[in-house]
Amino acid sequence: MLVNGLRVNDPETAHLNLDIAVPMDALARVEVLHGSGSTFYGSDAIGGAVNLLTERPAAPATDARRLSLFARSGAGNYGSLENHLRVDYSTRRVAEEIAGSRDTSNGFMADRNYSSNALSSETWLNLLPLGTTDVLLAGSDRPYGANQFYGAYDSWERTKGWFASIQQQMGSRMSGSFAYRKHTDLFVLLLDRPNYYRNNHVTGAWQSALRRADPIGTNTTISYGLEANGDSIHSTNLGVHARNQGAGYVNVSLRALKRFSLSLGAREQVFTGPAGGAVFSPNVAAAYTLSSTVRLRGAVGHGYRQPTYLDLYYSDPTTVGNPNLKAESAWSYEGGVDWTPSRLPLTLTATGFSLHQRNGIDYSKYDLSQPWQANNVANYAYNGAEASARFRLPRAQQLQLGYTAVQATAPPKGLISEYAFNYAAQSALIAWSGTFAGQIAARSQLAVVQKTTQSPYALWDVALSRSAGRVRPYVRALNLTDTRYEEVPGVPVQGRTVMAGAEFSWAKGR
Amino acid sequence: MKASDAVTVTTSIPPIPLSESNRSVVTMDTREQPLLYNNVTDYMRQDTSLNLQSRAANGVQADLSILRYDV
Incomplete structure (x- = not known):
């Protein structure tokens, strides 16, 4: 799961991958890649990748500045309310977008009420000769009744998220990025006895990347980059842990070799931590234009995913982790036709x-x-x-x-x-x-x-x-x-x- | 929603030229008719290859996977 190409996966558990700090109103496009995307998106993009993209407000065509506002309010059954806001401001060199959303519901059954709140600010600056600077700041707060979520318990949960990223264009062929994500997850097993059993998980994750794409001739592009990232957890249940990753990738894309196009990618990723090591992930994709209306394509890729902290260390009456879990790996093959x-x-x-x-x-x-058991x-x-x-x-x-x-x-x-x-x-x-x-x-x-x-x-x-x-x-x-x-x-x-x-x-x- | 073989899976600065022309990629424009949807999961449900496992409505708590693998 990515926002503007930056990872927003939660290292605690994949249950929270859609607990995104950026409100829906800030997004302009959703792109879904089916199949392994490990060359660019990390070796864990085994089944595919979802990239959520924001969009810079259009620069004013004639005036010095442009300001627009969108405000939405709605209501529905189960006592549901939704309030969304987006404000865009742009000049020729600076653009700003503020988006916020608040969705609440009393719940369709007892103790399934929720409140989902998110706020973001994104600023695009064209002040440096290098190119655009893009700064995104976002936060979310989601308390919700979790009755029956993890077994026959009337539970309650509250998550909070913070995301900050800066992406700097360095000419037309290169970019640098850095992002930090913090996430908290407070879980109470029994709502009416909140001190009987509770967990508080705090995760932090940082990522940095330097990417470049160079054309070779008219039909070939070579893309390459270096990435470094790390995550950590401080948890009343999972303990205190941290791990880091480093990766380098290169991808050569040959387009329109008469009817044939080919993409060759390779990624070497190094992990620290209990399921650490080095993993080499190659990717090959090709397409053949059979006629003006029919195109054939195929791809082969390798992926590798470390267990989350919850997979490794969690323990409560409903779910039990496994510290001896190994990383999982996969080969994916696909072939298709477009008509x-x-x-x-x-x-x-x-x-x-x-x-x-x-x-x-x-x-x-x-x-x-019985409890869920990781294996x-x-x-x-x-x-x-x-x-x-x-x-x-x-x-x-x-x-x-x-x-x-x-x-x-x-x-x-x-x-x-x-x-x-x-x-x-x-x-x-x-x-x-x-x-x-x-x-x-x-x-x-x-x-x-x-x-x-x-x-x-x-x-x-x-x-x-x-x-x-x-x-x-x-x-x-x-x-x-x-x-x-x-x-x-x-x-x-x-x-x-x-x-x-x-x-x-x-x-x-x- | 459209399935496209020509789309570039991009970051905002600059495009990552994924092996896009040879892959199965679906794009959804969330600014086209924004009032017909309310959250990211409403869009995800248009792609039959995405496996959404929600516990709560409105994307408050949900797993998302493609071929079982979390994205």
Whole structure:
């Protein structure tokens, strides 16, 4: 998980990887890479990577400065409230964006209330001859009822996050970056007896990178860089630990060798800590243009992931870590085709993949009343395929179909797995969107998900908003059929949710 | 949302030229219709290859993985 290419994974536990300090309103784009991305994103990007990107406010075209504001308020069932704000300011040399969000709910069941708050400031400066300086500061605070989250306990949790980064352009071919992330996680097992059992985890992580990309001739780019990062934890349960990593990478990308393109990457990463060592991760990706409408592609990559601190050291009545855990590693293989017929308003892509892992880290148990136990799954393979089709229809309408299926090794009889065997075996989606009368945007999505060993369930969402004008009302209805489902075994999630409100927008300067 | 073979997976300064032209990459523009969504997980649910395991609504507590591997 990355923000502007910088890692925001939590070293305590992957449960908190989406506990992002940057509010949604600060983001302009989400990019998802399927398959190993270890050359650039770290050897642990085994299955892929998600990069959340902010965007510099556009410079004023005619005036000396430009100021714009977007404020949104909405309310819905379960006592839910949402308040979001974004302010953009730009001159030709300086730009600033402030974004904040506050989402609260009384919860759909007892002690499942939450309050999700995030605030960020990002500044872009063009004051140095080297190029743009980008400074991002963000913080979040999320207290929530965790009833049934980790077993049959009425628990409570509060997380806080801080993220600060500076990225400096050094000419058009080089950049340097440094970032620091701090995260706290306070966990209370029994809400009505808060002192019976509680944990407080404080993690810190820093990262730095120097990256360069040089063209060689007209069709080749060589990219290379050095990275250093480290993380630490001070925890009432996990103890005090720290570890560091250093890495170097090089990637050569050859484009348009007639119909053929090729990318060769290699990364050497050195780890300290109990599961430390040095790991070499190569990556190869190639594509072949079969005709003007059909393109074939394939990739092979290696990845390696250290256990989190929770995987290694955690212990409470519901979850037990394992200090003898080994790092997990994997080879991934994929091949696919992209088809863009010239006479049809359609884009179709299909990819087959196979992932072979060694020492995969999982939490499992044989009885729901037992604690989750961390362990290595010796050898494990996933084979699957994904396909998507996108139809462009009249009146700016779009129809999207998506399907992913994974055939995973069957779990041992009676084993209840939290991760390794609980992968969504099938996931299908049909989504429609359109804009009408130049100012009404609508979207509807039906997803059908079947996780391994569970029955399939369907989730239907509909959303409507005004997309132009100073005041823009909206309504979003999630899980319209009020489907009862669980994404984590034993943890029921919210049913039908309807939110409605309006956004006010204002701008000065052009 | 669009699946694209031509997108560059980028950082803001400067682009990381990933082996982008040969990979499966999905991009979602979160400024296009922002009022139809409220949080990052709303976007994640459009990609069938992303496995979201939420405990709480609104992205308050959720695991995200691709092929079981946390991202």
